Amino acid sequence: MPELPEVESVLRTLQECPPVLPGRMINSVIVLSDTVISGCPVANFTGELEGMLFSSIARHGKYLIFRMIRPGVGCSGSFLVFHLRMTGRLFLVPREHSIERHTRLVLILDNDLALRFDDPRKFGRVWLAANPADVLSKLGPDALTVTPEIFRSRISALQRKIKPLLLDQSFLAGIGNIYADEILFRAGIHPLTSSRDLTPFDIERLCNAIRDILSDAVESNGANIDGVFGKGRFVVSVYGREGLSCSRCGSTIIKIRVGQRGTHVCQVCQPFL
């Protein structure tokens, strides 16, 4: 479930002072579900990771990227990349709390802590790659930091329905179903609108909405929907609010399907022209 703001929230938690991960060595790796390891055999993943040090952490779209270094031997390094998909969670725990029902991977550190990856639905994935591009090469620019100029030039090259386009990670990385609905509501654009029919003013509002919604959500530590999606304070305007009244105009929010995805829209604030 995590989208960009929730992943950013995980990143910030792991970077909180005092920073716990940088400099820590992985003493041992416990893989409880082979399917979460992508791109190499589990034995290689485990063998290569043991003895490596955490260096720095970054994010691109919904991916978390840990730079790892092997002490001693030259400056050989690699990148540990996580995608949490819908139900994945990544967090530090005391090492004696290292395994629960949905735990898929545990990295035991050289102190009293462990980095644990839990995922009830086993959709999340982990890669160990020599280069981040081995995993991330198909992604578009990060949705939180894309410039208006880049956004404008990318969108004007395409003719797509706007909501599936926002969800396309090769167009822009980081937007999922929840924030796509919130962004289009903020911009006053109907999700079925063709990107070709957007005026320059529409595109400017859309670009602002992406920036405003995502940065609001990051500052709120993500959303909290039915206590299931995230634990943050971001307040949704349309997502999951079908049958309730629009906070802006009072008319009833409806739910439609766009590209096989549940889509929430205020027909008054987001007219389909």
Place this chain on the structure above:
DNA sequence: CACTCTACCTGTGCGC
């Protein structure tokens, strides 16, 4: 290229 469908997986919540 744009789009649709399916598979992956499991917890939840509905109707019967």
Place this chain on the structure above:
DNA sequence: TGCGCACAGGTAGAGT
């Protein structure tokens, strides 16, 4: 109460 089933979510890959 219990059962079965649709559904939610992100992405890859195949097909139209």
